Amino acid sequence: xxxxxxxxxxxxxxxxxxxxxxxxLVKDAVLTDCDVDAADLYLLLNPEIKExxxxxxxxxxxxxxxxxxxxxxxxxxxxxxxIIDFKVNSIFCEGCRVCYNICPExxxxxxxxxxxxxxxxxxxxxxxxxxxxxxxxxxxxxxxSLVKKAAREIAQRGGYKYIITDGPPGIGCPVISSLxxxxxxxxxxxPTTAGLHDLERVLKLAxxxxxxxxxxxxxxxxxxxxxxxxxxxxxDKGIEVIGRIPFDEDVVRAISKGVPPVExxxxxxxxxxxxxARETQNLFLF
Amino acid sequence: xxxxxxxxxxxxxxxxxxxxxxxSLKDKIPVALLDCDVEEPNAHLxxxxxxxxxxxxxxxxxxxxxxxxxxxxxxTKVCAYHALAQVGKxxxxxxxxxxxxxxxxxxxxxxxITEIHKEIGFVEQxxxxxxxxxxxxxxxxxxxxxxxxxxxxxxxxxxKLVIIDSPPGTSCSMINAIYGADYCVLVTEPTPFGLNxxxxxxxxxxxxxxxxxxxxxxxxxxxxxxxxxxxxxxIPLLMKIPFDRRxxxxxxxxxxxxxxxxxxxxxxxxLWNAIERQVEA
Numbered sequence: 001x002x003x004x005x006x007x008x009x010x011x012x013x014x015x016x017x018x019x020x021x022x023x024x025l026v027k028d029a030v031l032t033d034c035d036v037d038a039a040d041l042y043l044l045l046n047p048e049i050k051e052x053x054x055x056x057x058x059x060x061x062x063x064x065x066x067x068x069x070x071x072x073x074x075x076x077x078x079x080x081x082x083i084i085d086f087k088v089n090s091i092f093c094e095g096c097r098v099c100y101n102i103c104p105e106x107x108x109x110x111x112x113x114x115x116x117x118x119x120x121x122x123x124x125x126x127x128x129x130x131x132x133x134x135x136x137x138x139x140x141x142x143x144x145s146l147v148k149k150a151a152r153e154i155a156q157r158g159g160y161k162y163i164i165t166d167g168p169p170g171i172g173c174p175v176i177s178s179l180x181x182x183x184x185x186x187x188x189x190x191p192t193t194a195g196l197h198d199l200e201r202v203l204k205l206a207x208x209x210x211x212x213x214x215x216x217x218x219x220x221x222x223x224x225x226x227x228x229x230x231x232x233x234x235x236d237k238g239i240e241v242i243g244r245i246p247f248d249e250d251v252v253r254a255i256s257k258g259v260p261p262v263e264x265x266x267x268x269x270x271x272x273x274x275x276x277a278r279e280t281q282n283l284f285l286f
Numbered sequence: 287x288x289x290x291x292x293x294x295x296x297x298x299x300x301x302x303x304x305x306x307x308x309x310s311l312k313d314k315i316p317v318a319l320l321d322c323d324v325e326e327p328n329a330h331l332x333x334x335x336x337x338x339x340x341x342x343x344x345x346x347x348x349x350x351x352x353x354x355x356x357x358x359x360x361x362t363k364v365c366a367y368h369a370l371a372q373v374g375k376x377x378x379x380x381x382x383x384x385x386x387x388x389x390x391x392x393x394x395x396x397x398x399i400t401e402i403h404k405e406i407g408f409v410e411q412x413x414x415x416x417x418x419x420x421x422x423x424x425x426x427x428x429x430x431x432x433x434x435x436x437x438x439x440x441x442x443x444x445x446k447l448v449i450i451d452s453p454p455g456t457s458c459s460m461i462n463a464i465y466g467a468d469y470c471v472l473v474t475e476p477t478p479f480g481l482n483x484x485x486x487x488x489x490x491x492x493x494x495x496x497x498x499x500x501x502x503x504x505x506x507x508x509x510x511x512x513x514x515x516x517x518x519x520x521i522p523l524l525m526k527i528p529f530d531r532r533x534x535x536x537x538x539x540x541x542x543x544x545x546x547x548x549x550x551x552x553x554x555x556x557l558w559n560a561i562e563r564q565v566e567a
Contacts, residue, residue, distance in 0.1 A: 008296075010296065010326055012295060012297010012298055012454075040295070040478075043482060059366075079387055091465070097389065098364075102392070135489045135493050136457070168455075169454055169455075170454075170459075172325045172430075173429035175325075190297075190538075193538065198328070201325075201326060204426045222538065223538035223539070226538050252507070255477055255479060256477065
């Protein structure tokens, strides 16, 4: 079983478009959406949810007013500024339990919080594991790990050849969770100054993992000079650019229809996405 | 006044709105721009600040004095993040799991735990085209963005208009960036992805009780799907930036739209008027 993760550094470069197209073209795959903050892959793959699991995040402190004698120690030890005037601001509580451990009156309880949901679904292209993180919740990294674990179990049980993951933007904790255990990372960038800057940071992060990295330039023809600069940067770094997707209004139309672009038309973007799917599978031939 | 520029979806144009708004207003009122997208800070690419100060952001992580340690096991028990574990006759620290809460050092009965400062990022300050510019950068491989964001926000000057460029999403990083703002501008794009993630962002800012309005970037064909939602929810539409290949090219090169297109300059003045009206109301 091989794991392919689609990342970008910068948001909005086309991760989900690429992932959905791979899902449609690469047979024999379990699909996952690890952008648990703002999960969009479902809009193109139309999963039918089969199982739903609750995701419990960090516990949060809760002060029992009847027992509290307002000594103020909890407020003093809390490094997250989550206790003010003997009340817990659950948005800032990181569940560290220091207040709970230090309270002489045992007036603080740690309570479970429902931080989101995880789903196992069926799509036309294979099973899909996805999740939704509750509003204003943390722990997206842990939720990503759970999504990946479930996907691996399904892939092993069902003898699937690939796991294809739509990753989150950035370089922080959910990205690190998405990268761990991946065999191939496809990094989607765009020909802009910001696209290149963010590509550099995510490539540096990927160097810490045993993962084969390939780059895809989306909408490469919108700024050809910038695309050349990115190509040169990748050559200098010894990283192969395996896809160049032209700007194509059919992509937006496909998204509006809720289908992967490769199933909507055989326009120039769809053709480029087919090349990417082929090249990606070729990476596993040897 | 603090105005946060946020979005659920990445790549919708948060930075475009933040830098162009800051530049449009700098000759009228004192402006500070805080780049809180510490995983991928981009505002500097457009405003080219000259940094004069740099401060490290560190996390206090435990260091065990094995001589004093009696292997009582309290530290491993109290750590909510499993960052401490006993292996053989030694307590090991897994720094990347540590949140720096200080519980272990506080509760160790043998005083065997001290804290060392692990670098997780840095904050730079300077001036960019007449704008006070503060930026946070998360070290590559570090997982904890919120402490870096908090450090950036600790530099807020009350006598200026503070514009915050937020990270995407709706989880802890985004919350930390927009918390305490007087107004939030949510930037979206007219696609089903844009709408889906806008709805999440709207729920988030409502949860925080921050007044907000919407900017549609790359406006065009699909605007109706966003506008329909805004009407149903009685959410104000503050501005539309039309899709135009010339604008895309300008952005791609890291240049400011308001410096090159007078019609965009007009749009940003109107945006500011709309924000002021909303905040007063």
